[in-house]
Amino acid sequence: MIKSLSYVGISSPSAGAWHQFATDILGLQDVSDPAEDVVRLRMDDAFWRIAVHAGATNALEYIGWDVGDQLGFDAVCLALGDNGVDLHTAEAQVADERGVSALGWFRDPAGFRHEISFSRRKADKPFQSVHEVNFVTGDNGLGHLVLMVPDMQAVSDFFINVLGFRHSDDVEAGARIRFMHCNPRHHTLALTQVPGHRGMHHMMLETDSVDTVGLAYDRALAAKEPMAMTLGRHPNDMMTSFYVRTPSGFEIEFGSGGRLMDMQAAEPAGHFSQTSIWGHRPPEEPLFPGMLERISPT
Ligand SMILES: [Fe+2]
Structure with a gap:
């Protein structure tokens, strides 16, 4: 699968x-x-x-x-x-x-x-980052995506019951967010319900050090990139991260220290009532509209 x-x-x-x-x-x-x-x-x-x-x-x-x-x-x-x-x-x-x-x-x-x-082509030269960032990928993939969907139950049922994803947990703080994993990374896909709309809220890229996150945070602030959420830490995947708005209206969560799930244990899905232990403050002025498209009801 x-x-x-x-x-x-x-x-x-x-x-x-x-x-x-x-x-x-x-x-x-x-x-x-x-x-x-x-x-x-x-x-x-x-x-x-x-x-x-x-x-x-x-x-x-x-x-x-x-x-x-x-x-x-x-x-x-x-x-x-x-x-x-x-x-x-x-x-x-x-x-x-x-x-x-x-x-x-x-x-x-x-x-x-x-x-x-499967068996995707590898690059013929080593990866080079001008800031010497080491991304955490490998068998756990490129990171995670959080999608906004009109019917969260229908989409999560599809990924869990048809495609074999496992339910990691839900966070309910205003809106409900459902987190699912397909490998030890705490979640590769998360969903939140936005009636009549769909889109990508953010893509998470994980690095191997919280200092790498801090240095990227400093670069984003110095360049006056639109910050969607300040540095903070999530209680469910334990990621320390910030969220910067991309030129295309969705956000990159840039983080480190994500929790891994035990794929052998049949743990019941957890439930959290807050999205962050600390930080992750939104900006005072709302950012320009994100990557959200209106879809006709089916
Ligand atoms: Fe995330």
């Missing part, structure tokens, strides 16, 4: 602003091909992890999942088929662009496109 979050693709009219933001603030590596209208970003030995396609609107275009091997691919295919969800075969050109030999895709109940693949 699904092993980890492999890559993410967004579209944005602000794709051109990503080079500086991603490299100077976050410490990612820009490996874009000047012949393409895409900013491709590396954070480890993977071919690339984040792609920002030039587009008319800010949108989450695709979420790439590593299924481990052919058996994992077949298991997801079977699970989708048993639940009446079509798995489409991507065109060879799309598979090549993602760096895989075979690519299947499907849509979740909120309409997001998910892609499955």
